[in-house]
Amino acid sequence: MSIATDQQQRRVVRTIRGEPTSDGAGVRLFRVIGGQALAELDPFLLLDEFLSDDPDDYIAGFPDHPHRGFETVTYMLAGRMRHGDNQGNSGLLEAGSVQWMTAGRGIVHSEMPEQHDGLMWGFQLWVNLPARAKMIAPRYQDIAPADIPQVELGPGVTVRVIAGRLGNTVGPVSAVEAEPLYLDVELAAGMSTTLELPPEHNAFVYCYAGDVTVGGEDPGPVDHRCLAVLDKGDALRVQAGPQTTRILVVAGRPFGEPIARYGPFVMNTREEIMDAISDLRSGRF
Numbered sequence: 001m002s003i004a005t006d007q008q009q010r011r012v013v014r015t016i017r018g019e020p021t022s023d024g025a026g027v028r029l030f031r032v033i034g035g036q037a038l039a040e041l042d043p044f045l046l047l048d049e050f051l052s053d054d055p056d057d058y059i060a061g062f063p064d065h066p067h068r069g070f071e072t073v074t075y076m077l078a079g080r081m082r083h084g085d086n087q088g089n090s091g092l093l094e095a096g097s098v099q100w101m102t103a104g105r106g107i108v109h110s111e112m113p114e115q116h117d118g119l120m121w122g123f124q125l126w127v128n129l130p131a132r133a134k135m136i137a138p139r140y141q142d143i144a145p146a147d148i149p150q151v152e153l154g155p156g157v158t159v160r161v162i163a164g165r166l167g168n169t170v171g172p173v174s175a176v177e178a179e180p181l182y183l184d185v186e187l188a189a190g191m192s193t194t195l196e197l198p199p200e201h202n203a204f205v206y207c208y209a210g211d212v213t214v215g216g217e218d219p220g221p222v223d224h225r226c227l228a229v230l231d232k233g234d235a236l237r238v239q240a241g242p243q244t245t246r247i248l249v250v251a252g253r254p255f256g257e258p259i260a261r262y263g264p265f266v267m268n269t270r271e272e273i274m275d276a277i278s279d280l281r282s283g284r285f
């Protein structure tokens, strides 16, 4: 007996390993998107993983710095980060929480560890904005751990839905231009599942514990600090290796626009970058 299916399974196009680097005032991290190997994956501009229990690796934090033209998404697994900006907004990002910050036309903010020892573990993802939305007003979506729905897809398969839709479950992040899907998936050893993905979105899998086989064929296991870029399709099959495996599954609508990038400014043209620099210097953020 065969089961008819018209699902288009996504496969791995390439894999990229995170590169050790440092940012902010000397925070050690692994850059997966936004480094030498993968400058961007439209609409994603950067993906960093920070993971250390040595305070020297994180304590200096990210003092005041600007952003314009895109969104930053911080997902904390362990530790506490204090956020504050030049418009009076502040908040504490705790383990399990997400901050989806739309920088839009510009903010100056700081992201500082609020602990002196212990484990600090999490991710920062940068999501682009289309040209028509780059100069919108800044917006925050601070989401507490309890507000992120958790779905049991089967025995040993648990998914936190941060953004987008999984079956009938809709994540709490709303009204983002890239129409993102952001899932945190935990698979018990050897377990597998098939996830539905928006067919035209660009998508990746990032493994942060264990190892996972992605797609129908086996291009080699995707293990910790390894990102798999996927081709197009509406379904994704993932299977854990011999240990508990944790992955981020992220998808977004590509904008297909020119990218002009200078540090924390991501615009469409060089002229807009010059404007951003001059606006920052003259206090217009």
Ligand code: FE2
Residues within 6 Å of the ligand: 062, 065, 067, 072, 109, 111
């Ligand atoms: Fe920042």
